[in-house]
Each structure stands twice: as structure tokens, then as C-alpha cells.
Amino acid sequence: MGEKPTRSVIATNRRARHQYAVLDTVEAGVMLVGTEVKSLRLGRVSLVDAFATIDDGEVWLRGLHISEYALGTWTNHTPRRVRKLLLNRREIDRWDIRIRESGLSIVPLSMYFSDGRAKVELALVRGKKTWDKRADIATRDANREIERAFSRHVKGRRR
Missing domain, CATH: 1.20.5 (Single alpha-helices involved in coiled-coils or other helix-helix interfaces)
Structure with a gap:
């Protein structure tokens, strides 16, 4: 039997479930730089204003705030930079069609480490x-x- 992957939650977006009706969810990987991972391990992240967009067949996470790493040097990251999300082509295309047809949005519900890799739970939502x-x-x-x-x-x- 395979072991269950370990999952440690970093942050959740509690307001998202209050403000939006969740229609579908998916897990996506996040492309990060070194100091961002260190800040995430310290729990210094905010999902409040974050949302995702699909541009040219790629998913981008915007508005996510990961605080600068206190012990970082000149290689420290920009807190609100745009980050690429890693999803399967089929999922991207399916969500892109639904967003264009019915005016839905993509928001992150939670961010967590799954087997040492940073993941985001994205939701396809409609405003309440x-x-x-x-x-x-x-x-x-x-x-x-x-x-x-x-x-x-x-x-x-x-x-």
C-alpha cells in the first residue's frame, strides 16, 4: 500500500468561501525562488487579495503576498510578484473555457506543503x-x- 502524502497547511483564505460560491477545485504547484520557500516555511504568506488568471495558456497567481525572508541578502524576492502555477494542459483548457463562457473567477483557497513541495488549492468560483x-x-x-x-x-x- 502507498503511504498518504504528508500535508502541512501554510495559510487558508477563509474569506473566499464566504464571498464566493465554490464550483470546482484543483491542486496546483507553484514556481518559487529560494527565499520564498523559506518564508513559506515560517508561515509568512497572505492569500487575502490573491487571484489567478489564464494568459496565453498558462496560469498565473497574482496578488499573493509572501513576505521577504528576514535573513535574505540581495537575492531576496519581491513580495507581490506574479507566480506561475503548474497544472495539466487539460485542466487549464477546461477552466479557460468555463471562465470565458460564464464569467467565473479563480481564487486560491489554501496553500500547503505536500511532500515538501508548495501547492495551492485553486477554486473556480462565482461571486455571491x-x-x-x-x-x-x-x-x-x-x-x-x-x-x-x-x-x-x-x-x-x-x-
């Missing part, structure tokens, strides 16, 4: 309207209240 966000919050609150009531019932308490 304000009422969608309120409905999600109401559903989450209702489920939380149901769990509390069930927990009280199992423990034999009343209220």
Missing part, C-alpha cells in the same frame, strides 16, 4: 450576492443551535 451570504449565516446559526439542543438532550439536561 448579499442575500446569499445572509442565507449562509442563517443556515450556519440554525445548525449550531440544533447541535446545542441535541447535545443538551444527550447529556440529559433541559432548557
